Amino acid sequence: MSEKTTRAMPPPAEATSGSPDLASEFLDRSTPLSRVRSLLHRYPALSPAIVLLVAIIVFGIISPRFFYANNLSLITQQVAVVGTLAIAQTLIILTAGIDLSVGAIMVLASMVVAQTASQNHVPAVLALLLGLLVGLAAGALNGTLVTRLKLPPFIVTLGTLNIFLAVTLLYSNSASVIGQDIPELITSTGATFSVGGVGITYGVVAMLVLYIIMAFIMSKTAWGRHVYAVGDDKESARLAGISVNRVLLSVYIAAGAILAIGAWIQIGRADAASPNAGNDLNLDSITAVVIGGTSLFGGRGTIWGSLLGALIVGVFRNGLALAGLDVLYQTLAVGILIIVAVSLDQWIRKVRN
Numbered sequence: 001m002s003e004k005t006t007r008a009m010p011p012p013a014e015a016t017s018g019s020p021d022l023a024s025e026f027l028d029r030s031t032p033l034s035r036v037r038s039l040l041h042r043y044p045a046l047s048p049a050i051v052l053l054v055a056i057i058v059f060g061i062i063s064p065r066f067f068y069a070n071n072l073s074l075i076t077q078q079v080a081v082v083g084t085l086a087i088a089q090t091l092i093i094l095t096a097g098i099d100l101s102v103g104a105i106m107v108l109a110s111m112v113v114a115q116t117a118s119q120n121h122v123p124a125v126l127a128l129l130l131g132l133l134v135g136l137a138a139g140a141l142n143g144t145l146v147t148r149l150k151l152p153p154f155i156v157t158l159g160t161l162n163i164f165l166a167v168t169l170l171y172s173n174s175a176s177v178i179g180q181d182i183p184e185l186i187t188s189t190g191a192t193f194s195v196g197g198v199g200i201t202y203g204v205v206a207m208l209v210l211y212i213i214m215a216f217i218m219s220k221t222a223w224g225r226h227v228y229a230v231g232d233d234k235e236s237a238r239l240a241g242i243s244v245n246r247v248l249l250s251v252y253i254a255a256g257a258i259l260a261i262g263a264w265i266q267i268g269r270a271d272a273a274s275p276n277a278g279n280d281l282n283l284d285s286i287t288a289v290v291i292g293g294t295s296l297f298g299g300r301g302t303i304w305g306s307l308l309g310a311l312i313v314g315v316f317r318n319g320l321a322l323a324g325l326d327v328l329y330q331t332l333a334v335g336i337l338i339i340v341a342v343s344l345d346q347w348i349r350k351v352r353n
Contacts, residue, residue: 040348044293045305047344051291051337052312059319066322073192073199075314080203081106081269083310084262085285086292087214088255090306093289095231095251096298097146097153102259103281104164105138107274110263111168114177114273117186124183132260138164139256143249161282172275179271189268203265210261215303227251232299287334288313291341312337 040047059066085102092099113131116122122130138160145156179187189203218224226247229237238244267273292309294301316337317330 037348040344044295044300044348045302045308046293048292048305048308048312048341052308052315055312055315055319059315059322062319063322066319069197070199071318071322075311075318076198076204077201077269078318079310079314080201080207081262081266082281082284082288082313083307084207084210084258084265085281086288086306086310087210087303088258088262089285089289090292090294090301090303091214091227091251091255091258092153093231093286093294093296094227094298094301095248096234096296097248097251098157098286098296099142099153099252099255100157100282101138101142101161101164102255102285103278104161104168105135105256105259106262106266106281107276107278108138108164108168108171109134109260110267110273110277111172111177111275113186113263114182114267115172117183118177118181124185127183127186128264131263132257135256135258135260135263136253137256139252139254139259140249142256143252146252147245147248168275174275176272176274179267182267182273186264187268187271189265190271191268201268203268206261206265210258211303211307214258218303223247223250228299230298284313287338290345291337293341293345295345296342297345309341 056066065071085106088102089099109131112134113127116130117124117127142153142156142160145151145160146153179190189206190201192199192201194200218227226237226242229240229242230244230247234244237247266277270277288309289301289306290296290309291312292301292305292307294305313334316333320330320333321327
């Protein structure tokens with residue numbers, strides 16, 4: 001048999017049928033790091049939960065006062081407003097959008113509630129309903145501009161941020177409404193009760209109820225699945241029969257309703273309504289959502305992760321203050337947390353599906 005004939009002969013049957021596919025074996029090979037990345041991709045709230053646990057332990061060691069009942073009560077009260085706004089922000093970021101106007105909408109709704117109740121003598125329940133309508137209208141405006149004019153959410157909400165701030169100042173004449181002029185029902189979210197010696201406000205309870213409701217909706221309803229689908233890939237969602245614009249509009253309207261509830265919590269928390277109360281809340285809500293594991297690119301994240309993110313920010317600021325560090329270091333720490341969280345998200349998104 002010639003050399004040419006020998007080269008043309010196929011390999012033995014056992015070599016083709018029994019030999020492993022080396023390429024598949026290489027692709028399927030997993031390392032501890034890749035398994036960690038897959039785990040974090042599957043459970044987005046896991047990484048912020050670990051960070052929160054470590055932060056609590058570290059700050060508890062640094063300052064024994066961290067675990068005092070009054071300090072824990074202070075942390076929960078500080079988180080109540082930001083945590084509520086973070087729910088609304090989470091819905092929008094899950095659709096690959098962002099809302100820079102959440103704080104402004106909340107402040108506008110709070111001023112409408114407080115002023116109509118205190119100066120126009122509107123019944124408290126009706127005043128709260130008016131605040132809800134304001135939140136719904138503001139959310140509908142944002143959603144309409146995004147869906148009908150096809151404008152980027154960042155630009156839309158940057159513009160409406162200034163509009164809502166201006167409307168609030170014009171409506172209120174830049175004047176605050178103090179708690180003693182506001183009906184008790186509206187300020188009741190600031191009332192406290194004791195749980196194991198820790199004072200918990202009804203505003204915190206309202207926030208937790210919202211988290212339970214929204215977590216159920218996002219995980220158990222078709223609307224929640226559609227929100228994730230739109231955020232993951234709008235074109236694929238459209239081809240699957242989902243009305244993308246309708247989902248986006250409903251998300252902004254739902255966010256507006258949540259922000260109106262946040263306005264009620266804010267009035268109780270401050271025992272007043274001020275047109276300048278929410279200057280930092282826009283960025284704080286985004287910070288909580290990003291640190292909580294929700295991807296800025298949409299389609300990945302959980303409602304509960306945002307609560308963990310809000311708690312992480314509250315714990316870090318409180319713990320650093322107890323350690324005697326200047327407020328500038330608290331801001332520095334939050335900035336570092338944001339960069340680390342976004343970097344971690346980028347790394348997690350590279351997981352092989």
